[in-house]
Amino acid sequence: MPLTSDPAVTGDPPAGPAATARPAPRRAGPPGADDPADLKVVPVRHPWRWAGVAVTAVLLAQFAHGLITNPAWEWGVFARFFANGTILKSVGTTLQLTVYGTALGFALGLVLALMRLSASPFLRWVAFGYIWAFRSIPLIVQLLFWFNLAYLYKRLDFGIPFGPGLFHFDTMGLVGAMGAAVLGLALHQAAYAAEIVRAGVQAVDAGQLEAAAALGLPRARRLRRIVLPQAMRSILPNATNEVISLFKGTSIVSVMAIGELFYQVQVVYGRNGRVVPLLMVATAWYILLTTVLSVLQHYVERHYAKGAAR
Amino acid sequence: MSAMVEIRSVHKSFGSVEVLRGIDLEVAAGRVTVVLGPSGSGKSTLLRTINHLEKVDRGWISVDGALVGYRKSGDRLYELREREILKQRTGIGFVFQNFNLFPHLTVLENLVEAPLAVQRRPRKEAEATARRLLTRVGLAEKADAYPRQLSGGQQQRVAIARALALEPKLLLFDEPTSALDPELVGEVLDVIKDLAHQGTTMIVVTHEIGFAREVADTVVFMDGGRIVEQGPPAQVLDHPRHERTRSFLSKVL
Incomplete structure (x- = not known):
């Protein structure tokens, strides 16, 4: 003692x-x-900590003062456009891209992760090859490829492999700009999601799988009921990172002239020349929605922490 | 008395290491067999082959007259499909050294998971059975607790109840008290003894010599992947015939 x-x-x-x-x-x-x-206990004093606090406080105050008083920020313009109809619509498009990209990306990512964990070397290698390829290609390059898909393949046929086709689509009609964007984001996301899911599954104690197998639980149920809920604990923080970065990454889609938030903001300041306040509109929306995601993350993580000691 | 478990010249290697070198063993229904031996002697591996958690390389094992993991046709053994193996396993309860309870499920959910998923029993009935089993292991009031809120001894008792929930005809224990603090060993052994007295067929791998002496009908001593000797506890533990058994017992007693 x-x-x-x-x-x-x-x-x-x-x-x-x-x-x-x-x-x-x-x-x-x-x-x-x-x-x-x-005997009285006298805590140690920390004068330098107080000095640090003072300096930081002054800098913060200066920054806030600048934001408020500098007319170049044009807060009036910001307020006028923040909840403007076209901006709101573009926020909706951004959210759509995020939701579809996440859903498809993580669905495919789960499949890829299971392939990488499969007993078949062929499936393992295909999954590895996919992840290797899609992590190597910059998202923007990939998006432009999908956008120009019709140039490569005019028609998509469904039928017997290498045999006659039963029905077909014109690629142009099937993959519109929005479709190409979702496809590109999802395929890109899947490569990262696969690794996150795989890491999560591998973090689950092998004894859990054995116990489930010894109880005679079917393979699919073992995965859904025993492994994935426990893997979620380590998957979630990384997955949320990915969703947030996908959400902001949708701004890349502006190169395809899709009316998402960043594109729309550019259109507006192209017309009225108010660059800074409109960039602030986009920034505020990105911050706001990322905050919502972070709050969501907190509650989802709490749900999956059931039974955990820490 | 018919043989519940029959093991015939079972061989098993991990890579170049031969862990089981020809095991022959019979376990009569309603009897308790305790397997002793130094670590690395292959006793845990043997136990795991009985419910096909490990495949055997040669030889065969049957439980209650059915080959484990294989179907015999002519002079060939065909490996069973996963579904058939899972069905066999529901007749064989397995208790692990590290309990392996599902930490994200409550005690009650741990117990009803397999009866619901595998035997498709109605939830009400499965929960009633589960609560009865929890009472039997003295943990009725812990039904809604999560495994991490329990002591090691309590967790192992829950794991035993979980194995019993499928009403198996055979129970396998893989060093059930080795991960426990010394003062918690007794409560788990008491539950196992209670099961033994009710005529459950059991194979117990353990280092608890006292438990073997008190409960076992047969004691099997293994070393180097072989069964060195077996017999009633009075014979194997008190008058071992082999030098290897004698030197092992002199170290653990």
Whole structure:
């Protein structure tokens, strides 16, 4: 016990030099002369911490002051466009891209993760190849490929592989700009999602799978009921990162002239020349929605923390 | 008395290491067999082959007259489909050294998971059975707790109840008390003893010699992937015939 506390606090007259090195401050007489419980504890002061706080506070105040008083921010313009109809519609498009990209991306990612964990070397290698390819190609390059899909394949036939087709679509009609964007985002996302899911599944103790197998649980149920809920604990923080970065990454789609938030903002400032306040409109929306996602993350994580000690 | 478990010249290797080198063993229905031996002797692997958690390389095992994991046709053994193996396993309860309770499910959910999913029993009935089993292991009031809120001994008792929920004809225990604090070993052994007295067929891998002496009908001593000797506890534990058994017992007793 005396090892972890200050000698002046314990009041025990400890033997050795440590006792004389730090006598109780402002006390007449030797330490331990009075009732040990009467000794006052004086916490260590941290003057430099206070200096740091002061400097940071001044800098913050200056920054806030600048935001409010500098007319170049044009807060009036910001307010006029923040909840403007076209902007709201473009926010909707951004959300659509995020939701579809996430849903399709993680669905395909789950399949890829299971392939990578499969007993078949062929499936493992295909999944690895996919992940390798889609992590190597910049998203923007990939999006432009999908956008120009009709140039590569004019028609998509469904039928017997290498045999006659039963029905077909014109690629142009099937993959519109929005479709191409969702496809590109989802395929890109799937490569990252696959690795996140795989890491999560591998983090589950092997004993859990054995116990489930010993109880005779079918494979699919083992995965859905035993492995995935436990894997979610380590999947969720990474997955939320991915969703947030996909959400902001949708701004890349503006190169395909899709009316999402960032594209729409560019259109508006192209017309009225108010670049900064309109960029602030986009920024505010991205911050707002990311905040909502973070709050959501908190509750979903709490749900999957059931039964966890920490 | 008919043989509940029949093991015939079972061999098993992990890579180049031969863990089981020809095991022959019979376990009569309603009897308790305790397997002793130093670590690395293959006793846990043997136990895991009985419910096909490990495949055997040669030889065969049958439980209640049915080959485990294979179907015999002529002079060939055809590996069973996963579904058939899972069905066999529901007749064999397995209790792990590290309990392996599902931490994200409550105690009650742990117990009803397999009866609901595998035997398709109605939830009400499965829960009633589960509560009865929890009472039997003295944990009726813990039904809604999560495994991590329980002590090791309590967790292992829940794991035993979970194995019993499928009403298996055979129970396998893989060092059920090795991961427990010494003062918690007794409560788990008491539950196992209670089961033994009710005529459950059991194979128990353990280091608890006292438990073996008290409960076992047969004690099997393994070393180096072989069964060195077997017999009633009075014979194997008190008058071992083999030098290897004698030296092992002198170290653990």
